[in-house]
Amino acid sequence: MTTQFELKPLAAGAIALLCSVASPATLAQTGVAAPAATPAATEVVITGSRIPRASLEGPSPVTIITAADLTKQGFTNVFDALSNQSQNSGFTQGADYGNTFTPSANAISLRGLGPNHTLVLLNGRRMADFPIAYEGTVNFTNLANIPSSVVERIEILSGGASAIYGSDAIAGVVNIILKKQYSGYDINLKAGGTSRGGAANQRLQFSGGQSFGKLNTLFSVELLERDPLSSADRDFMATRTGVAPTSLLGRRDVTANRYIDPGDTCAALGDLFGGSTVKYTARNGSYCASPKVGPTYWTTQTRNSSQNVFGGANYALSPTTTLYAEALFGHNRTSNNTRGPSWTSRSVSDAYFWNRNTSAYEAWSRYISPEEMGGVERYDRRWDDQASSLSLGARGDIPGTGWQYEAGYTASLYKSQGTTPRALANIDSFFLGPQQGVDANGVAIYAPDPASLAQRLTPAEFDSITGRTVSNDKSWTNTLSLTANGEAFALPAGPLRLATVAEVGKQGFSNRPDGRINEGYFNLAGTSDVTAGTRERYALGLEANVPILATLSATLAGRYDRYSFADRHDGKATYNGGIEWRPLKQLLVRGTYGTSFRAPDMNYIYKARGTGYYSQTTDYYRCAQAGQPVADCDFANVSPGSNYVQTGSRDLRSEKGRSSGLGIVWSPSADFDVTLDYWNIKIDDLVTNLSADQLLRDEAQCRIAGDLISPTCADTIGRISRYPLTAINRPGEIREILVNPINAASTSVDGIDVSGRYALRTTGYGVFTTKFNYSKTLNKHSRQFAGDPLNDDLADLGNYDWRDKLNASLTWNRGGWSNTVFLQRYGKVPNGAGDAYLTPTTLVNASVVYRLNEHATVSVSVNNLFNKVKSDVSGGWPYYPVGNYSPVGRQGWVEVNYHF
Numbered sequence: 001m002t003t004q005f006e007l008k009p010l011a012a013g014a015i016a017l018l019c020s021v022a023s024p025a026t027l028a029q030t031g032v033a034a035p036a037a038t039p040a041a042t043e044v045v046i047t048g049s050r051i052p053r054a055s056l057e058g059p060s061p062v063t064i065i066t067a068a069d070l071t072k073q074g075f076t077n078v079f080d081a082l083s084n085q086s087q088n089s090g091f092t093q094g095a096d097y098g099n100t101f102t103p104s105a106n107a108i109s110l111r112g113l114g115p116n117h118t119l120v121l122l123n124g125r126r127m128a129d130f131p132i133a134y135e136g137t138v139n140f141t142n143l144a145n146i147p148s149s150v151v152e153r154i155e156i157l158s159g160g161a162s163a164i165y166g167s168d169a170i171a172g173v174v175n176i177i178l179k180k181q182y183s184g185y186d187i188n189l190k191a192g193g194t195s196r197g198g199a200a201n202q203r204l205q206f207s208g209g210q211s212f213g214k215l216n217t218l219f220s221v222e223l224l225e226r227d228p229l230s231s232a233d234r235d236f237m238a239t240r241t242g243v244a245p246t247s248l249l250g251r252r253d254v255t256a257n258r259y260i261d262p263g264d265t266c267a268a269l270g271d272l273f274g275g276s277t278v279k280y281t282a283r284n285g286s287y288c289a290s291p292k293v294g295p296t297y298w299t300t301q302t303r304n305s306s307q308n309v310f311g312g313a314n315y316a317l318s319p320t321t322t323l324y325a326e327a328l329f330g331h332n333r334t335s336n337n338t339r340g341p342s343w344t345s346r347s348v349s350d351a352y353f354w355n356r357n358t359s360a361y362e363a364w365s366r367y368i369s370p371e372e373m374g375g376v377e378r379y380d381r382r383w384d385d386q387a388s389s390l391s392l393g394a395r396g397d398i399p400g401t402g403w404q405y406e407a408g409y410t411a412s413l414y415k416s417q418g419t420t421p422r423a424l425a426n427i428d429s430f431f432l433g434p435q436q437g438v439d440a441n442g443v444a445i446y447a448p449d450p451a452s453l454a455q456r457l458t459p460a461e462f463d464s465i466t467g468r469t470v471s472n473d474k475s476w477t478n479t480l481s482l483t484a485n486g487e488a489f490a491l492p493a494g495p496l497r498l499a500t501v502a503e504v505g506k507q508g509f510s511n512r513p514d515g516r517i518n519e520g521y522f523n524l525a526g527t528s529d530v531t532a533g534t535r536e537r538y539a540l541g542l543e544a545n546v547p548i549l550a551t552l553s554a555t556l557a558g559r560y561d562r563y564s565f566a567d568r569h570d571g572k573a574t575y576n577g578g579i580e581w582r583p584l585k586q587l588l589v590r591g592t593y594g595t596s597f598r599a600p601d602m603n604y605i606y607k608a609r610g611t612g613y614y615s616q617t618t619d620y621y622r623c624a625q626a627g628q629p630v631a632d633c634d635f636a637n638v639s640p641g642s643n644y645v646q647t648g649s650r651d652l653r654s655e656k657g658r659s660s661g662l663g664i665v666w667s668p669s670a671d672f673d674v675t676l677d678y679w680n681i682k683i684d685d686l687v688t689n690l691s692a693d694q695l696l697r698d699e700a701q702c703r704i705a706g707d708l709i710s711p712t713c714a715d716t717i718g719r720i721s722r723y724p725l726t727a728i729n730r731p732g733e734i735r736e737i738l739v740n741p742i743n744a745a746s747t748s749v750d751g752i753d754v755s756g757r758y759a760l761r762t763t764g765y766g767v768f769t770t771k772f773n774y775s776k777t778l779n780k781h782s783r784q785f786a787g788d789p790l791n792d793d794l795a796d797l798g799n800y801d802w803r804d805k806l807n808a809s810l811t812w813n814r815g816g817w818s819n820t821v822f823l824q825r826y827g828k829v830p831n832g833a834g835d836a837y838l839t840p841t842t843l844v845n846a847s848v849v850y851r852l853n854e855h856a857t858v859s860v861s862v863n864n865l866f867n868k869v870k871s872d873v874s875g876g877w878p879y880y881p882v883g884n885y886s887p888v889g890r891q892g893w894v895e896v897n898y899h900f
Contacts (some may be wrong), residue, residue: 050499059578074845079143083173091800104383105142112801115140119168128412131473133603144704145330149205160596163557163576182209192893214316229301248367250287259285272369299336321396368627374459403486427707469514477507494547508534533606535565588665596657607648608731617641620700671759680750747782766814776804816851
């Protein structure tokens with residue numbers, strides 16, 4: 001691995017003060033608070049603070065997921081556990097969403113503020129971003145390559161924490177804490193499948209560790225295999241119904257806008273797509289079609305093969321100093337399919353040609369079936385990802401001071417190679433024959449044989465007209481950290497404790513598309529440019545825990561971060577204050593207020609040129625021209641929507657956030673506690689792409705008013721290119737929309753979190769433990785520009801974030817048995833048509849864990865016990881709420897663990 005790091009000098013005084021790192025790797029449990037009168041025997045570091053403390057509760061609420069929860073609650077991996085938490089209310093396009101920019105990665109969105117506003121740490125340290133931007137716009141951390149076998153716990157602070165951790169922590173912090181010590185060896189085998197078929201998966205883990213005098217070691221190897229799930233494997237979406245079937249062979253007279261009858265061709269190809277090909281007659285003529293084209297090619301769950309290796313070691317150099325090293329490597333292969341090989345004549349230019357044989361402008365199209373090319377998987381997209389991380393450092397006591405220190409260096413690298421099937425540049429001549437010049441209008445001339453369009457391809461012929469583009473993407477980060485913590489001096493109510501931190505880091509990324517695209521090797525329009533950039537980061541911070549009275553204490557933190565990028569600098573100072581009041585030993589009242597910030601995503605800054613298309617688009621101008629109200633307009637909510645071109649901006653400012661919270665914790669005994677917290681997060685100068693929908697609204701108003709020259713209208717109209725009204729094909733339609741990132745005016749969100757735990761201990765029937773976590777978003781508002789009307793995002797039927805989520809579990813432990821029922825209630829979300837809400841849904845997971853002896857345990861777990869699949873036919877195929885619910889149905893696993 002090539003490290004890219006430049007360490008610039010810090011102020012001498014800062015280095016003297018901050019001679020080591022207090023690792024935030026060990027964080028404390030919350031929601032299971034012990035009473036204030038009986039503190040933990042040893043002090044730990046809690047999320048939101050670098051200061052060790054005995055109390056398990058603090059000024060900010062923290063949620064903990066233990067290693068045992070991963071099995072008992074039916075979580076298949078780290079991402080599954082995080083995505084199911086009640087605070088994760090934001091809609092995200094994950095690996096199983098379908099046609100996305102990042103189908104080999106998974107992300108979360110705390111409080112619905114997007115994947116880029118949650119800081120994800122591994123053992124308290126930053127990891128490299130996934131090298132490809134989420135939705136082609138924002139940078140984020142992929143949660144798909146962390147071996148669950150060495151996870152000790154996961155802790156979630158859902159609130160602003162920039163004063164402690166710096167940029168990215170506006171919505172919260174997720175810290176994935178790995179085990180530090182292991183004795184013996186464990187082999188774990190887990191295998192399962194679905195009751196509806198498909199999506200089988202297997203996992204093998206081998207973990208262990210040994211102590212050799214002063215040296216402690218730990219390792220884990222994890223191998224995973226997961227079968228894909230195709231839409232064709234689920235009967236409710238195996239066929240498109242209620243709409244015209246997909247055209248797989250058609251000839252259209254462009255001038256008349258009518259299809260030319262294919263005669264007996266469709267019958268001759270009737271066996272394609274599982275024998276579903278028929279002649280379909282529409283208002284403008286007939287063509288060959290099948291209702292199974294889309295479902296045949298659409299993967300609802302990716303195929304995945306992963307190999308993850310982790311190793312760690314601690315060496316006691318002296319009674320006061322320990323050296324440590326940790327290394328993680330993950331290799332992840334993913335494949336999916338979201339569209340098959342199709343061809344439209346002259347697709348890179350005007351999409352039609354002059355047919356010399358018929359003396360007409362024609363457009364030809366052809367969809368190639370799995371039967372012709374040798375199997376549907378031959379058109380899969382594939383990704384080969386490699387993630388690695390290395391941490392080295394020392395921790396211990398500063399002699400003669402009573403202070404502890406840690407000094408560490410972390411390097412993280414993520415590489416992704418993607419291969420995408422593409423038509424070659426020769427595909428037009430394959431179906432149309434050689435081009436015979438151009439006519440007076442500059443339109444290409446061909447004299448094609450109709451039989452060439454109807455010919456059944458062989459796999460060899462398919463190979464002659466298709467190839468694969470290969471992209472190479474990379475991201476990396478390097479950080480050097482120095483921190484110390486300890487008691488500064490005594491106050492009447494107790495010692496004042498301090499923690500200091502200094503960090504120096506550098507990170508970068510590069511997206512390198514296939515160079516052959518620009519050489520015209522593929523049948524692709526436009527160019528594909530390299531996007532790359534770097535930035536440096538420097539930070540100094542101080543945190544204090546101040547005991548004011550025996551029942552009252554405060555936590556204060558301040559931090560300054562400075563970023564250097566794109567030949568400029570941007571520095572931000574943030575602060576945080578928290579209060580803890582215990583009027584009774586069993587009662588805690590807490591509150592926080594702090595500021596946060598986020599440096600602009602590097603993709604937003606350095607993006608050279610990106611292209612894509614919107615899921616749907618409304619052409620307000622054509623609706624107005626046709627005199628049709630938008631609700632009933634033929635040009636409204638057209639799917640797929642218009643193409644777009646995105647570029648970056650080097651003038652973006654950092655986002656500025658504010659967060660506050662007020663809560664109460666009641667814990668009358670070690671077996672019962674309940675918490676209630678109100679939270680509020682506001683962001684100013686939010687970085688986001690210009691809204692395409694707003695651009696189209698503004699364009700319509702400008703054109704209708706005849707204003708083409710005012711600055712606002714000229715800019716808006718210049719961003720939306722249309723085909724000429726005189727064009728033979730698609731006259732007046734939107735060709736593409738140009739967008740770029742801006743600093744939006746503001747967004748704000750607030751809500752409540754409620755959690756509780758109760759343990760009933762019986763004499764003869766074991767221990768019953770129930771837990772629940774509930775999060776509800778009360779308000780969410782945003783506006784793109786100052787002066788715009790405030791948008792109520794919760795009332796917006798285009799916002800698919802959860803309004804509320806509830807998790808509840810009941811565990812019964814008796815002898816060697818541990819039985820858990822886990823309920824997940826999902827609140828309302830808009831339907832696919834965007835005209836109503838889907839009703840809330842509750843899913844049930846169940847697990848049984850039995851310890852056979854001191855060496856072996858066996859467990860059986862079932863997710864979605866009642867085999868529910870949420871239906872939504874309002875938006876058409878695939879007839880379920882993509883992204884909000886899963887189409888998999890009931891899943892079951894058997895897991896065996898043996899320790900020796």
